Amino acid sequence: MTRYLQGGDRSQVTLLPECLDDYIDEDNPVRVVDVFLDELDLTGLGFERVTPAITGRPGYHPAVLLKLYIYGYLNRIQSSRRLEREAQRNVELMWLTGRLAPDFKTIADFRHDNGVGIRNVCRRFVAMCRQLKLFSQVIVACCRRPHIDHPCQFRHEQGFSSGHTGHFESAQSASVGQYEVGGNTSGRM
Numbered sequence: 359m360t361r362y363l364q365g366g367d368r369s370q371v372t373l374l375p376e377c378l379d380d381y382i383d384e385d386n387p388v389r390v391v392d393v394f395l396d397e398l399d400l401t402g403l404g405f406e407r408v409t410p411a412i413t414g415r416p417g418y419h420p421a422v423l424l425k426l427y428i429y430g431y432l433n434r435i436q437s438s439r440r441l442e443r444e445a446q447r448n449v450e451l452m453w454l455t456g457r458l459a460p461d462f463k464t465i466a467d468f469r470h471d472n473g474v475g476i477r478n479v480c481r482r483f484v485a486m487c488r489q490l491k492l493f494s495q496v497i498v499a500c501c502r503r504p505h506i507d508h509p510c511q512f513r514h515e516q517g518f519s520s521g522h523t524g525h526f527e528s529a530q531s532a533s534v535g536q537y538e539v540g541g542n543t544s545g546r547m
Contacts, residue, residue, distance in 0.1 A: 378453045389452045390492070391428050395482060397419055403482075404475035418460050423468040424479060431480070438462040438469070476535045 371490045382388060398421075401408045405420045420507055430441045446458040469476070487493055522540075 363511045371458065378457070380490065386450065387432065388450045390547050391425060391483075392454055394486060394509060395425055395428065395479070398479065398482070400424070403478040405472050406475075407471075407502045412506070418458065418464060419466075420468070420472065420475075422455050422458055423460060423465065424472075424476070426451065426465065427469065428479070428483065429454060438465040459541065496525065 369525065372407040399467045405424075407417065408420055410416065410419075423518050426441055426445060430444075435441055435444060442459065442465060445455060
């Protein structure tokens with residue numbers, strides 16, 4: 359066994375970097391999500407409970423839950439239960455949420471109560487990404503019907519028209535809507 363790479367002893371106490379920031383690269387997309395969401399006026403976008411109640415147990419700030427939601431959207435994680443698990447074990451999410459790990463019911467309730475605000479934020483996020491040219495020039499369209507002359511099929515040599523971009527924007531809005539519905543109904547794994 360000496361000719362193979364050896365893993366570390368699991369019972370050995372190690373000193374990991376004390377700062378989660380050491381694990382997140384400077385060009386990691388979660389940094390963009392963090393800066394973007396920290397600059398938003400959540401009350402003006404339609405979010406509830408931005409101002410905390412004076413009595414009762416303190417809750418999660420909507421910005422933390424929104425960061426979790428946007429991370430799930432970007433990484434195609436719809437289930438509230440999967441987001442809960444990822445917040446407990448994923449270093450990127452630990453960094454993004456400040457090591458907070460809300461339970462699945464809190465995540466599902468946030469989605470349910472803040473649908474309008476979430477759609478507004480997603481529109482602004484996509485617009486910002488387009489403005490900063492963070493999206494590549496390649497657009498992949500997935501279609502469930504394999505007809506040759508179906509309007510979803512698009513050849514890159516045809517170029518883009520205003521109709522195409524309008525179609526892609528409406529498809530993006532529909533995608534956010536499907537993600538909301540999927541997240542609300544797929545609380546189970």
